[in-house]
Amino acid sequence: MESLVRWDDPEMGFLSPADFIGVLEKNHMIHKLDTYVINKVCYDLQNAAKENRSMVPVSVNLSRLDFQLCDIYQVIDDAINKYGIDKKMFHIEVTESTLNDDSKSLSSTIARFREDGYEVWLDDFGSDYSTLNTLQDYSFDVLKIDMNFFASFSTNEKSRIIITAVVDMAKKLKIRTVAEGIETEEEYHFLKQIGCDKAQGYYLCKPMPLELLHDILGKVETRGEKHYYDVLGRINLLSTDPLSSHRQETAMIYSLPIAIIKYSNGRMNYLTSNKEFLAALQSLGVCSLEESERIINEYQSTLREKLIRLAEKCTQSQEEESLDFIYNGDQANLRIKKIAQNGQQTAFIVTMINLSRYSNIRKNEHLENALNFLYSIYNRVDLLDVKNDVLDNIYLNSTYYISLFEGKTICEAIRDFAQKNICEEDAERFAQFYDTYTIQERMAEAGKEYLEALFRTRTREDSYIWQIYIIIRVKTNQDVSFLSCVRDINIEQVDVLR
Numbered sequence: 235m236e237s238l239v240r241w242d243d244p245e246m247g248f249l250s251p252a253d254f255i256g257v258l259e260k261n262h263m264i265h266k267l268d269t270y271v272i273n274k275v276c277y278d279l280q281n282a283a284k285e286n287r288s289m290v291p292v293s294v295n296l297s298r299l300d301f302q303l304c305d306i307y308q309v310i311d312d313a314i315n316k317y318g319i320d321k322k323m324f325h326i327e328v329t330e331s332t333l334n335d336d337s338k339s340l341s342s343t344i345a346r347f348r349e350d351g352y353e354v355w356l357d358d359f360g361s362d363y364s365t366l367n368t369l370q371d372y373s374f375d376v377l378k379i380d381m382n383f384f385a386s387f388s389t390n391e392k393s394r395i396i397i398t399a400v401v402d403m404a405k406k407l408k409i410r411t412v413a414e415g416i417e418t419e420e421e422y423h424f425l426k427q428i429g430c431d432k433a434q435g436y437y438l439c440k441p442m443p444l445e446l447l448h449d450i451l452g453k454v455e456t457r458g459e460k461h462y463y464d465v466l467g468r469i470n471l472l473s474t475d476p477l478s479s480h481r482q483e484t485a486m487i488y489s490l491p492i493a494i495i496k497y498s499n500g501r502m503n504y505l506t507s508n509k510e511f512l513a514a515l516q517s518l519g520v521c522s523l524e525e526s527e528r529i530i531n532e533y534q535s536t537l538r539e540k541l542i543r544l545a546e547k548c549t550q551s552q553e554e555e556s557l558d559f560i561y562n563g564d565q566a567n568l569r570i571k572k573i574a575q576n577g578q579q580t581a582f583i584v585t586m587i588n589l590s591r592y593s594n595i596r597k598n599e600h601l602e603n604a605l606n607f608l609y610s611i612y613n614r615v616d617l618l619d620v621k622n623d624v625l626d627n628i629y630l631n632s633t634y635y636i637s638l639f640e641g642k643t644i645c646e647a648i649r650d651f652a653q654k655n656i657c658e659e660d661a662e663r664f665a666q667f668y669d670t671y672t673i674q675e676r677m678a679e680a681g682k683e684y685l686e687a688l689f690r691t692r693t694r695e696d697s698y699i700w701q702i703y704i705i706i707r708v709k710t711n712q713d714v715s716f717l718s719c720v721r722d723i724n725i726e727q728v729d730v731l732r
Contacts, residue, residue: 235292236327236434237275238441239267255297265303268296272310275324276317278444288451290460293325293355298332301340307347321351327378329357333368344372355412360400369407377404381415381435388420398428398472405429405470426506431467462576466494469573469583471508491586493523495570497545498579501531505581517588519562537561541568543694548572549580558630564590611721613701617708618644618716620670625718644670657690657698664689664703673705673716683707688723 241249258264275292282289300306314321326347333340347354355376356368360383369377379400387393397413404411413425416435425433439450455463471492491514493507504523512523520526530538537559548555554571567587574581615629625647642650648668652661666672667687676685685705690698699722706717 235290235447237271237292237294239271240441259297259299262299262303264297265300265306265309268294268300268306269304269309273313273316276313276319279319279323280317287448288454289323290451290454291323291325291353293327295327295329295357296332298329298334298340301332301343307343310347310352311350322353325353325355325376327355327357330359330361330368333372341372348373348375358414360396369403369409374409376410376412376431378412378414378434379430384413384415384417384421387424388418394424397424397430401428401430402470402472405468405472408468410464410467427471427508429467429469429471429506429508431464458576462574462579462581465574466505466581469494471506493584493586494573495582495584496579497549497582500542502541502545503527503531511584511586514566514586514588517591518564518566544568544570545580545582547694548582549575556630558589564588566590612719613722614720616718618668618670618705618718620644620715621713644668655692657692660689663687667703668705668718670716674707674714677707691720 239251239255241254243249255264258267272294275294279289279292281287296306300309310324310326313319314324328344344354353375354373355378356372356374357378358380359377360380377400379397383393383397383400385393401411410431412432412434413421413430414434416422416425416433416437418437421435422433422437439447471494491508491511493511494505496503496505504527507523515521515523515526520529529535530541540557540559544555544557548570549572552572554569557568559566559568565588567589568584569586570582570584572580573583612629614627617626617628619626623643623645625642625644648665652664656664667685667689673685677683683706687703688700689703691701692698701720702723704719704721706719708715708717
């Protein structure tokens, strides 16, 4: 919420701020009004706490003269202490024009507010020509994008470009964003697509007395939910690596199609996505985010089971997880990373690529589709590059396996895989099966270009299922490599055949 002033005068009637703020500033009395507002907000917050009413943080606007006519820091701190208010519930807004005075005392006061735990917001960003210098010279927690950018939103493409650039820049500076003056669903949807944290305007709620807001405030997010969504708000949907600010390095390569999804009690829902992610869905024949949710949540399918396992595995592992799958004849890759959790709700950042659309050569589309469906038979396919002594995963269509073990030597990868995925009683036999020094000799003895064996493989529930492991000889030029393919098998049927 933002505290706004209206004057209901017994003689003059209802007066807007434009009728009296300038007069008070001209006569150096504005600090008295602002002092009253500061204390009134703290009083209201205290009353709400006593009555066990829902409240959200409230921001208060300060005039540039407040920093000259009084010790505004002391005024606010005294009110906070008098009414016993958490500083996190009281936010301070200053406009760009306030900062034009180039006052050292103003700069030090703003810094003091932030050091002592108050949030300082830059209001009306973009309304003044000194905008970029302001961001360079001061530090802010939140940037409020001026409503004038939305005045020509539906007719001027430049507005969208500028707003997108502002959100991207703010994220990179680790500043949260609020868009002011939002009046249409189109504007609101656009802000969600580019990852703007918050919106304010008539589309959501018109200014009204606090007592009329209580019904609305009964439906607001809790403090835990606020933290949860604040974490999500730091994700930059406009970046090619939106998690780069949250870790030192990443093994996950993010492409442009990005979405944030919520997972709770076996259901997945989109919180937001950029337009590139929607385009990736449409390339798979899925028309909208809503249709994607129906496919995931309402249709009992192998894909749904794999996505649920992927989400639960990612929640537990705290690592990036990947899944390759076939949908409508196209091969796609999905990668997810947990970013926040609130109770039973877990939020993931998701990127998805339709791999079939990135093929450089498509001589025969029917052949490519047939190959994709052939892939879908297997849970995973790995390449054993004997010459370079590395194991590379080239296809994964299951969440059974604890890790991919890409990039390690073949011996290391096999040993690690056996330790974490193969039943202990089968581990020695598994290592012998993948002994690259004897694979060709064993194939020659069998008179085949492949080897196969059954091994008990660990599931997410720490039980074991039988799976068939197949090693296929692949010769390219003068080099010899092997494909390792794994798929499920019904061991009861095998016993009958025996």
